[in-house]
Amino acid sequence: MSRYIAKAALRGANLIVAEAEQMVESAITDLGADTPVAFTNTAYYLPVILGFTGMEVNNLGHLQKALVRAKSLLNPVPFESLWLPYLGETLDGGAATLLAMEAIEAVRFIRGQQPEPIPGLQLKGTSFTNPDGNGGGGGGYANGPIDDIQLRAWGIQLVDGRMPGFAAIVGAARTNEAAVAIVRELQKRNILVFLSGNVNGRSIIHQLMEEGVEMGYDTYIVPFGTDTISAIYALGFATRSALTFGGMSGGQTRDILLYNKFRVFAFVLALGEVDDLKYAAAAGAINYGFPVIADTVIPQILPTGVTPYEHVISMPFDDIEGDTDAEKARRLVQRCTEVRGLKVKITEVPIPVPYGSAFEGERVRRADMRVEFGGQKAQAFEYLRMVGLDEIEDGRIRVVGPTFDEVPPGGAMNLGIVVEVAGRKMQEDFEPVLERQLHYFVNGASGIQHVGQRDITWIRFSNATVEKGFKLESIGDILYARFHADFGAIVDKVQVTIYTDPDAFQEWLGKAREAYQARNVRLADMVDASVEEFYSCTLCQSFAPNHVCVISPERLGLCGAYNWLDCKASNQINPTGPNQPIQKGICLDSDYGVWQGSNEFAYQNSHQTVERISMYSIMQDPMTACGCFECIAMVIPEANGVMVASREDPSMTPAGMTFSTLAGVAGGGLQTPGVMGVGKYYLLSRKFISAEGGFKRVVWMSSVLKATMAEELKAVCEREGDPDLLDKIADERSATTVEELLPFLEEREHPALAMAPIF
C-alpha cells in the first residue's frame, strides 16, 4: 500500500465527511429533521448507505445518523514517520467517503440541485422526469441516479453476458478525440459507461457533448454529473445489483462487496489529475473489488494476494504506444478489461462504421437521415430460411436491383433482405429464432436504425454512416459475420440477398409472407400437450441461485427473452448451456400443469428448495422468479381476481405498491402463492393461470400493456368469449386503490366477481 495514496485518500475522506455533516446540519436547521430524503425511482432508499449500514434513510434526521457511522470509520491522516500497512484504514476511509458523497447528493436533491443542470445536454431513453417536468430526459440535466426499472432491464444483459460490466469514468480526457475514442472502445465491448467528475471544471461529459456523442440509457452512456461526488451513483448501481439479483439485504456489507467483487465486472477509469477526493472515492471503489486505472502518473497498488483485485494502475496516456489518440484509447481500454478480468467477446464486423450492441438503441432522426426502407413511404421485409447445404454459397452477398444513389436525400425505397442458411444441425423450427436476430445484428451498426420485423421492417441509414461508405451490401457483411460468430454451432453457410428490383421484391415478399403464415400456424399448434419435453433456463442463477424457469410452448420465460423454441435452439447451439431439455414424464395434474419431470428438475436445480411447480397456477406452487420479469401478476383478494403490473409502469397499483416495491416481494427465487413474475406474452396464452380461470381473472392491468398489445389482447378476450373484457379491466388511470377498483369492476360487471373464490 502506498503511503502517498493512503495520505491523500484519508485527507479526502476527512474533508468530505466534514462537508457532508455541515450540509446535513444546515439542511436540518433550514427545513427540519423530518424532511423526506429520497433518490428518484428506487425502492432502495439511499442504496450505498443501505448496503453498508442497513439504515433505511427516509429523512434528514436518519441521514445525520448515517453520517455518525461514516465518522466512526475515519482515521487520522498518517504522519510522515509512521509506517503502517494503511490498507484497512484507507479502505475504511473510502467507505466513509462513499457514505458522505451519497449524503451530499441526497441533500442536493432536497435543495433541487440534483440531477445537476447541464445546459444543452440531451439524453436518449432516460425515464427520469426533470425538475421542469419534462419526461424522457427533456434536456438540460444530467441523468442522476439510475432508476430501478433500468437497473433490472440491464440486469438481464449482465446476467447472460451480453454486457460484460461497467466502467465508471471520472474526470476529463486529454483531448476530445481521446474522450470519444475511449467511450467508443467501451461501447464496442458493450461495457456500460458511467460519467462523472471534472478536471479544472472540464468534464468528459462536456467533451462528449462537444463532439456530438449521444448519451442516455439507449446508448449505454450515463452522465451522472460533472463533479466527483456524482460518481456515487455508480456505486449505488453496484450495491443495488447485489440487493436485486443477489437477494441480499441492506447491512450485509461483506456479502454485498463480495458479490460485486465476483459478479459485477466494473472498474474506475480516472482521467486527468487525481486529487484527494478522487483518491478517497477510489479507495471506496476498491472496497467493492473495483480496480482503478488512471491515465496519469500515480503510485500503483499491485495485487496483494489477500485482496486479489486490489489494484491501482497507472497508465500515463502519453506513454501508451500508438500514433493516434484512438489507438492509445484502444490499448487503455484493453488494459482496463484485462485488469478487471472482463470477458469480452468482440465480433469483427467488416463495415466502415463502429459496431457493437451499444449502438442498438440508437435512433436516426429524419433530419440526419440519408435514406429509409419501410416506414410510411416504402416497404421493407426480412426473411430467413433454411436451405440445403449445396443450394447456397457461403459468404455470397448480392444486391438485386438499384442502389439508393438515385433516391433523393431523406427519401425512401423498398427493400427485401433474404438470408439463407444451411447447416447439418439447422432445423426449420429455428428459422424464426434466427430471423429475430436481424433486429439486433443490423442495429449494432452506428448510424443505422432498425425497427420491426417480418414485413413491417423499417430501416434508416444516417447521412454520416453513408458518407463513411456504408452500403446496402454492408447489411450482408454484418449478417454474414454475426450469424457465423453467434450461431456457428447450427449454421455452416450463410448467403444474403438484398432485393430492390421491383419485380424481385414483390416475388420474394410473397414467398416471405407465405412462410410467416405457415410459421404462425405451426406455432399456434404447438401446445404443451403436443411436445415431449420442456426446457429449463438457469441463466439467472448467476444472480438468483435458486431460481429455475421452466419453459413450455405455452409459457415463455418470465423475462420475455426466451420462449420454448429459443431454448430448443440454444440447447442445440450449446448442449451443456443453461437451457436443458426436461422430459415431462408422468402428468400429475393436467389442470394445474404439474409433471413429474419438471418437479424433479426444479428440485434438483433449485438446491432442493422448490419441490413442486404448477405451471398454470398463481395460487398453488407457482413458479419462482429471479428479478427480470416483464410483469408481476398478483392476486387482489377483495376483487377475486389478479392484477398485472408492467415493469414500464411507475404508478401506484391497487396492491398498495408500485412495481419496484412489488418486485422485492416477487423476486429472489422464492415461491409466494398469489404473486408471480411473468413474461408479458404469457398473458396471451390459453394456459395463463388457467387453474384459476385464466385471463378472465385479470381485473387490473397497467395501461402500457393494454396499449402495446392491443390487438393480441383483443383476440384473447374474444377467445375467452367476452369480447368487451378489456374495457372491464381497470388500469392506473381508473384505479390505484382497491377502493377505486371495486366500484369500477361492479359497474362493468367484470366476470371475476362472479367466479369461484380464488382462495
Ligand code: SF4
Ligand atoms: Fe432468467 Fe428465466 Fe429469462 Fe432464463 S428465461 S434468462 S432464467 S428469467
Ligand code: ZN
Ligand atoms: Zn432473471
